[in-house]
Amino acid sequence: MIITSLTNSHVKEWVKLNDKKYRDQTGLFIIEGEHLIKEAEKKNCIKEIISCDQSLPADFYVTEEIIKKISKQVSIAKRIAICFKKLEEDLQNKILILDGIQDPGNLGTIIRSAVAFEFDSIVLSEDSVDLYNDKVIRASEGMFFHINIMRKNLTEFLNTLNVQGYTLIGTKIQDGEKIESLKNIEKIAIIMGNEGQGVKPNILEKCHHYVSIPMSSNCESLNVGVATSIILYEMFKNK
Amino acid sequence: MIITSLTNSHVKEWVKLNDKKYRDQTGLFIIEGEHLIKEAEKKNCIKEIISCDQSLPADFYVTEEIIKKISKQVSIAKRIAICFKKLEEDLQNKILILDGIQDPGNLGTIIRSAVAFEFDSIVLSEDSVDLYNDKVIRASEGMFFHINIMRKNLTEFLNTLNVQGYTLIGTKIQDGEKIESLKNIEKIAIIMGNEGQGVKPNILEKCHHYVSIPMSSNCESLNVGVATSIILYEMFKNK
Structure with missing residues (x-):
């Protein structure tokens, strides 16, 4: 699926995850860049991956402009992921x-x-x-x-x-x-x-x-x- | 001395100290707030103090608007100081x-x-x-x-x-x-x-x-x- 419009409903949802309130409502959050995506994959907590580079694996392909709209960074990442918030585990020592x-x-x-x-x-x-x-x-x-x-x-x-x-x-x-x-x-x-x-x-x-x-x-x-x-x-x- | 104009030559100089180039040229830099001013005073490195509150000691009194223009902070300080850069001291152990x-x-x-x-x-x-x-x-x-x-x-x-x-x-x-x-x-x-x-x-x-x-x-x-x-x-x- 390739998204090119800034007003696409998915894009609107992703941008809203920059607000704490919306993160709390949905139980989702954003991460940017390969290093964080690699660590998140180890824990199976990725809902979907968004990329502006069709040579990389992703669930949604978008324009650089859309990545810029979602991102908080100055130099934009090629891939962004939407993750599920962490679950509480048992306390140890x-x-x-x-x-x-x-x-x-x-x-x-x-x-x-x-x-x-x-x-x-x-x-x-x-x-x-x-x-x-x-x-x-x-x-x-x-x-x-x-x-x-x-x-x-x-x-x-x-x-x-x-x-x-x-x-x-x-x-x-x-x-x-x-x-x-x-x-x-x-x-x-x-x-x-x-x-x-x-x-x-x-x-x-x-x-x-x-x-x-x-x-x-x-x-x-x-x-x-x-x-x-x-x-x-x-x-x-x-x- | 009370300054009210944003185009006053002193104000222009102070604002320029937010640029590294101008700090390098003049050997001066800015600090904001009482804690830093107190520490700088211990080392006698203050050139002049600027304040928007006339009940506090200062060399120049200015409007809040001017402090906002010089300052990098969101919540503005009542006093700002222009300091001389540090001098190199001898190395110790x-x-x-x-x-x-x-x-x-x-x-x-x-x-x-x-x-x-x-x-x-x-x-x-x-x-x-x-x-x-x-x-x-x-x-x-x-x-x-x-x-x-x-x-x-x-x-x-x-x-x-x-x-x-x-x-x-x-x-x-x-x-x-x-x-x-x-x-x-x-x-x-x-x-x-x-x-x-x-x-x-x-x-x-x-x-x-x-x-x-x-x-x-x-x-x-x-x-x-x-x-x-x-x-x-x-x-x-x-x-």
Whole structure:
């Protein structure tokens, strides 16, 4: 099937997926480019592929103009895919909880590091940035597809984890425990906070332990993607 | 002095500082907001302060419309400052070299981590992103002002470092040495590369040692800001 009209009903649907509301309604989202499509194919979550190059496999062939209309990128991809949103999987032993993270680049970077350092699940608070924002997916470098990610009311969720025997770990700028001291804990949930405000006080008070990253007194804090990655790295290294 | 006209010659000069070329010509750059101004004041590098609020100290008072014209931000700052570019300081024992880094957010994050983990100097290759890009300065959270940063021809610079007795460290995705093994080296230069291509082969071959960050085989690589921060953290922690 070859589509050439910008007003074609399929094209209109695809363009609307740039809005979070429409992604939520349909349970679909867009990815662009060969690297992400390759990672999505591994997880069988592609609904349809759209291409402006008839030499490549696709479900719909369209003009470059149409790809430009759907795309958020400056340099356009030859193939775009419409994917089904991720399904929630069961929790395992290593959970990363993100309370109110706002920057899509930070979330993508954290997803990439969580896969690198073998965390099983990421749980986003309800006020975190949308997981299906194109910048999140790009910054994750396709690792997005390789980890369980869910969105929860954190107050209730932490109560559940507590009952299930997870040790809840928060962070402090200083005077916390060493990250290495956590290496023998089997079921662990690490909680990281918003870029400016950190973890909300009512969430932080539920933690059993608090860790700190040693650093110079000249620097008030690290980027949240960096701080999270250092903690996950340290736990992976010491396992 | 109160300026109300968008065509005032001062206003025209300030707006032009959004272009790299004009920043290079004049040796000046712009910062926005109280946090950055506070950090810049500590280093005495402010030429003049511009404000749309006459209750705040400033050299020039202007309308909000003028601030909007100068600013790159969505929510406008009440004060903007014009600063003198950084002067090169002498090298000390811990140098971070960035070969072809392109993303301003990554560079800002790395600057912040370099201050946190007490590196002395950052050396950018000639093809790296402009240090005075507003996104670099913002992502550094003001740490920009607290570290020696210079731009060099890396091939020549590495030869100089070699003569001066620095140990040059590169990174490998796998099979490199442990970062902890470097802790007894006094004069060290760590070289990190571009987001997609890594360090250029002619630069990489000049290294004396190569380190790797342990990670899952499911993940090809980390974000360069994260990888750099983990290496600097590990060296700081083990010092």
